[in-house]
Amino acid sequence: MGKVYLVGAGPGAPDLLTLRAARLLESADIVLHDALVHPDTLALAKRARRMDVGKRYGKVSTEQRFIIRALIEAARTHEVVVRLKGGDPMIFGRAQEEIDALHAAGIEVEVVPGVTAALAAAAALRISLTRRGVARTVAFVTPRVGRDESESEWLPAAIGADSVVLYMAAGASQAIAANLIRSGKPAATPAALVESATLAEEKREFTTLGALASAERPRAAGPVLMCVGEVFGAVEAVAAAGAERCRFG
Amino acid sequence: MGKVYLVGAGPGAPDLLTLRAARLLESADIVLHDALVHPDTLALAKRARRMDVGKRYGKVSTEQRFIIRALIEAARTHEVVVRLKGGDPMIFGRAQEEIDALHAAGIEVEVVPGVTAALAAAAALRISLTRRGVARTVAFVTPRVGRDESESEWLPAAIGADSVVLYMAAGASQAIAANLIRSGKPAATPAALVESATLAEEKREFTTLGALASAERPRAAGPVLMCVGEVFGAVEAVAAAGAERCRFG
Numbered sequence: 001m002g003k004v005y006l007v008g009a010g011p012g013a014p015d016l017l018t019l020r021a022a023r024l025l026e027s028a029d030i031v032l033h034d035a036l037v038h039p040d041t042l043a044l045a046k047r048a049r050r051m052d053v054g055k056r057y058g059k060v061s062t063e064q065r066f067i068i069r070a071l072i073e074a075a076r077t078h079e080v081v082v083r084l085k086g087g088d089p090m091i092f093g094r095a096q097e098e099i100d101a102l103h104a105a106g107i108e109v110e111v112v113p114g115v116t117a118a119l120a121a122a123a124a125l126r127i128s129l130t131r132r133g134v135a136r137t138v139a140f141v142t143p144r145v146g147r148d149e150s151e152s153e154w155l156p157a158a159i160g161a162d163s164v165v166l167y168m169a170a171g172a173s174q175a176i177a178a179n180l181i182r183s184g185k186p187a188a189t190p191a192a193l194v195e196s197a198t199l200a201e202e203k204r205e206f207t208t209l210g211a212l213a214s215a216e217r218p219r220a221a222g223p224v225l226m227c228v229g230e231v232f233g234a235v236e237a238v239a240a241a242g243a244e245r246c247r248f249g
Numbered sequence: 250m251g252k253v254y255l256v257g258a259g260p261g262a263p264d265l266l267t268l269r270a271a272r273l274l275e276s277a278d279i280v281l282h283d284a285l286v287h288p289d290t291l292a293l294a295k296r297a298r299r300m301d302v303g304k305r306y307g308k309v310s311t312e313q314r315f316i317i318r319a320l321i322e323a324a325r326t327h328e329v330v331v332r333l334k335g336g337d338p339m340i341f342g343r344a345q346e347e348i349d350a351l352h353a354a355g356i357e358v359e360v361v362p363g364v365t366a367a368l369a370a371a372a373a374l375r376i377s378l379t380r381r382g383v384a385r386t387v388a389f390v391t392p393r394v395g396r397d398e399s400e401s402e403w404l405p406a407a408i409g410a411d412s413v414v415l416y417m418a419a420g421a422s423q424a425i426a427a428n429l430i431r432s433g434k435p436a437a438t439p440a441a442l443v444e445s446a447t448l449a450e451e452k453r454e455f456t457t458l459g460a461l462a463s464a465e466r467p468r469a470a471g472p473v474l475m476c477v478g479e480v481f482g483a484v485e486a487v488a489a490a491g492a493e494r495c496r497f498g
Contacts (some may be wrong), residue, residue, distance in 0.1 A: 160409030
């Protein structure tokens, strides 16, 4: 019986993988990976059979129960099984369903954490998510609604935290901004959008909730993180990043 | 004039560094690092002069303004300056003060994200911070109080989010738990403590807010993350991790 490693591939750029993840990929017998993992990252798995089990928003998706069946089958026939997920496995990665099913099948699981997208967005913007006297709490939320979930469940955390990063926000920034303003966030609250963080096609934009609420945006080409909070209006940071500012939408 | 790289060293284990961070350390001319960075990580900086500018809770600390002066001086006399911070630079790392001062001095800054401690704790516990139908929001907060901060500012985010990870919680778990219960979280809310995440001396414990509120804990040897939320009571995960459960305190 093999062992399954749930491994974070990091936010996009292949060199934002951890050393441990790189070593595991090199020794893997089989790799089951998400759709958005960089080809250079997959190329590290020289010895491995590779299976794309990716769920990509709006494109063909693989059912979670198929992924779980494939993982169990892989562990029965391979020694080192790597389940490679974008970002960190434990943030919006549906990892628990896979961990629980593997445990139930008697298969050993180890989790290798990765750099989650919100941290890459903060690095790209050169804005710390926490700041003395301004922000000591940070929330990661998603406005994406699955079955069995109501649409407003993300609001209490987004309203309660000083800095908020919304994952999978592409196509939803207008509704999110309007929702936050309706719930009491001032329209002047600074916001920032980061598309395709850490990749060559990365785009950044500084704005406000009011501006986002006032217009629908064209479809983005890559994943979009929406950042909201006073820290994103920091004058020095915006000025410095402004030199390479790049509107997108 | 050199360039300053604010680099995340990851949560503790040296192989949870990113490939980019490792490469930068190898080419660094000078490294200014926090106290808790692993010696094997520092050893990657073969060519570099190394300066410990670490702030360690309860031990000798270096003033932030000294660190900033040292960074500016380093950039004036070295080409590749690495400022190495535990975890991710943009989460509780006081990075903005350094970024703003460097920008004001006309020095170029790049941020290399890292694996933040909360993600390492989730990996150690084998519990996803998000879970369909249970948790779609995550908050990172710190109960540590600096100057100009009131003691309760972390509560709205901690109450609003489904899963909460409290950084720098050593010595404060009783007060935090009592505070959360007073603010409306049920005493039966599952909680977990992770000490020295990812290191050989790592310790994990599953408990509840009520149990934490009822007793003071002995001083921990390493940094402690306190995790609160329904996901930390997941029956399968607790049972699986229970095999190697290790009470500490």
